[in-house]
Structure formats: C-alpha cells, structure tokens
Amino acid sequence: xxxxxxxxxxxxxxxxxxxxxxxxxxxxxxxxxxxxxxxxxxxxxxxxxxxxxxxxxxxxxxxxxxxxxxxxxxxxxxxxxxxxxxxxxxxxxxxxxxxxxxxxxxxxxxxxxxxxxxxxxxxxxxxxxxxxxxxxxxxxxxxxxxxxxxxxxxxxxxxxxxxxxxxxxxxxxxxxxxxxxxxxxxxxxxxxxxxxxxxxxxxxxxxxxxxxxxxxxxxxxxxxxxxxxxxxxxxxxxxxxxxxxxxxxxxxxxxxxxxxxxxxxxxxxxxxxxxxxxxxxxxxxxxxxxxxxxxxxxxxxxxxxxxxxxxxxxxxxxxxxxxxxxxxxx
Numbered sequence: 001x002x003x004x005x006x007x008x009x010x011x012x013x014x015x016x017x018x019x020x021x022x023x024x025x026x027x028x029x030x031x032x033x034x035x036x037x038x039x040x041x042x043x044x045x046x047x048x049x050x051x052x053x054x055x056x057x058x059x060x061x062x063x064x065x066x067x068x069x070x071x072x073x074x075x076x077x078x079x080x081x082x083x084x085x086x087x088x089x090x091x092x093x094x095x096x097x098x099x100x101x102x103x104x105x106x107x108x109x110x111x112x113x114x115x116x117x118x119x120x121x122x123x124x125x126x127x128x129x130x131x132x133x134x135x136x137x138x139x140x141x142x143x144x145x146x147x148x149x150x151x152x153x154x155x156x157x158x159x160x161x162x163x164x165x166x167x168x169x170x171x172x173x174x175x176x177x178x179x180x181x182x183x184x185x186x187x188x189x190x191x192x193x194x195x196x197x198x199x200x201x202x203x204x205x206x207x208x209x210x211x212x213x214x215x216x217x218x219x220x221x222x223x224x225x226x227x228x229x230x231x232x233x234x235x236x237x238x239x240x241x242x243x244x245x246x247x248x249x250x251x252x253x254x255x256x257x258x259x260x261x262x263x264x265x266x267x268x269x270x271x272x273x274x275x276x277x278x279x280x281x282x283x284x285x286x287x288x289x290x291x292x293x294x295x296x297x298x299x300x301x302x303x304x305x306x307x308x309x310x311x312x313x314x315x316x317x318x319x320x321x322x323x324x325x326x327x328x329x330x
Contacts, residue, residue, distance in 0.1 A: 003078045004030065004079075006081070007029065008080075009126075012084070017225050017229045045057075062102050062105070065112070068106075080124065110123070122173040122241075125162075131146045140247075141291040159176075173236075174241055175235055177246055184313070187225070200264070205326055212276040217253055220288055221250060224309075248292075
C-alpha cells in the first residue's frame with residue numbers, strides 16, 4: 001500500500017528536499033501552502049516547481065485551525081512532517097508576536113487536528129538547535145537542557161513540549177527532530193550562509209562590491225539539508241517515538257565559511273567583507289555543536305556532505321544563477 005505523507009512548509013528548503021526524498025521512496029506526497037502560493041506559483045513555489053506534477057498541494061494557513069482541519073479531513077495520512085514556521089532568527093527579534101503566534105499556535109493546530117481526525121498518523125515536529133541557546137554543555141545532545149536566546153528559539157521549545165505532551169497524554173506517535181543548522185542551494189537569501197554565497201556570485205560578476213556581516217566569529221554546526229531530511233523520515237519509521245539530535249558534530253565560524261566561499265570563486269574574502277554592527281543579534285547563542293551519536297546508532301544515519309562540499313555546492317549554484325541572469329539581460 002502506498003503511504004501518504006503531508007508536509008507543511010513544502011515550499012521551503014527542507015520541504016522541497018523532503019518531498020523529493022519521499023517521492024523517491026514511493027510515497028504519495030501532499031503539501032500545505034498559503035493560498036497566495038497557488039495564485040502566484042512562479043514566485044512562491046520555485047523550489048518545488050519541478051515536482052508540481054507529482055505532488056498534491058492544499059491551501060491552508062498556520063494561523064487558521066479551520067483550514068488545517070479541512071486539509072487533514074480530506075486524506076488518511078500515514079505521516080505528517082510539520083516544517084512550516086517563521087524560521088529566521090533575526091526576524092523573530094523584529095516581530096516576536098507573529099513568530100510566537102505562527103510557530104506555537106500552528107504546531108498546536110496541527111497536533112489537535114491530527115488527534116481529532118487521524119490519531120494514528122505519525123507526526124514529526126521540526127525542532128531546532130536554537131532551543132539550546134545559552135548552552136549548558138558542549139556538545140548538545142537529547143538530554144541537554146534548553147535555554148533559548150531568541151523568540152524563535154522560545155517558540156520552538158514550546159512546540160517541542162507540545163509535541164511531547166501529545167505523545168504522553170494521548171499516546172500518539174509524535175516526536176521532534178532537534179536539527180542543527182542545515183543549508184544548501186535552496187536556502188533563503190536572508191540566512192547568513194546563502195547571503196554569503198549569493199553575494200560572492202554578485203561580486204564575481206560585478207553586481208556587488210562588498211558583503212556586510214555581523215559576528216564573523218560566531219560558530220555553527222552546519223550540515224546539508226538533503227542529509228537532514230533523510231533523518232526526518234527515518235525517525236518516523238522507528239517502533240517507538242523518540243526525539244533525536246541531528247548534526248554533523250563539527251563546528252565552523254562564519255569567517256571560515258566566508259574564506260571558503262570567496263576562495264571557490266577565486267576571491268579573497270578580506271577584500272570584500274565589512275563588519276556591520278546592525279547584523280549582531282541582541283542575544284547571541286553560545287557554541288552550538290550537536291552530538292548525533294544516538295541517531296547514528298539507532299537510525300543508522302550519518303551525513304554524506306562535508307562542510308567544504310556544502311560550501312562548494314552553494315557557491316557554484318549561485319555563480320551559475322548569476323551568470324544566467326546576466327545572459328538573460330537584453
């Protein structure tokens with residue numbers, strides 16, 4: 001029997017990679033998208049444009065319980081991957097209210113609708129390393145206490161506990177993946193990694209002259225989104241629901257990322273990178289590096305991309321895109 005999966009946030013980086021992965025495994029894939037995405041697909045669903053004839057899209061909003069309830073009432077889903085969220089940390093400081101409302105209520109709506117309609121559907125919640133914030137131990141593992149340092153991190157902690165509560169109170173197969181930073185060519189331009197690689201391409205082709213960044217010494221555990229979505233699926237295939245940390249176990253600085261990215265285009269980052277204090281966070285997190293040993297052992301998961309290969313792929317994709325834009329100009 002063909003399994004049916006519902007992905008909220010299917011138009012995002014993770015959603016697009018996950019949809020590809022599930023289709024490759026023979027799933028029937030459904031996605032929740034805002035109605036405006038269906039009305040303006042060229043601008044809104046670019047990451048999944050090559051999949052539109054293979055998936056089913058449903059209009060819904062995380063702010064509307066009725067719309068989520070309607071989607072889930074239409075199909076007997078086997079698995080639900082809740083990836084949709086306001087996920088840009090800087091924006092969560094600028095507008096904490098909408099971040100809280102969207103991320104916490106949206107998760108609660110998803111869980112409630114599943115409990116009412118599809119209690120046997122397996123539920124994945126997209127947790128985040130930002131939940132650890134001011135870390136209590138290095139590296140961070142499943143038992144590390146949370147100390148979030150942003151409205152985004154706080155909203156994810158709330159979603160994590162909501163998911164745990166539905167598992168324990170109602171016996172549902174609900175779990176959270178605590179994913180450390182994961183990137184790729186489909187990453188949003190507002191995130192520092194894509195900001196770096198896209199600006200490298202613009203500088204290379206004479207469309208920009210500098211790159212303004214905040215804290216170059218901030219360190220993160222960066223992996224590839226294509227690797228991480230495999231872990232999401234593996235979590236929902238276990239006999240019992242358990243939360244897992246997914247990470248590479250390596251840490252690199254923003255400066256290292258810049259050095260590699262500019263070098264990939266034959267440039268020296270020191271000639272173009274400028275420090276701008278407006279890009280510093282009001283409250284910076286400490287050293288985020290994950291211990292994914294449980295996932296490696298229980299899920300038989302491990303990353304396939306190295307840090308260097310990740311940066312290379314992102315830069316090459318942005319160089320190609322920039323070149324195509326130039327060629328398309330009259």
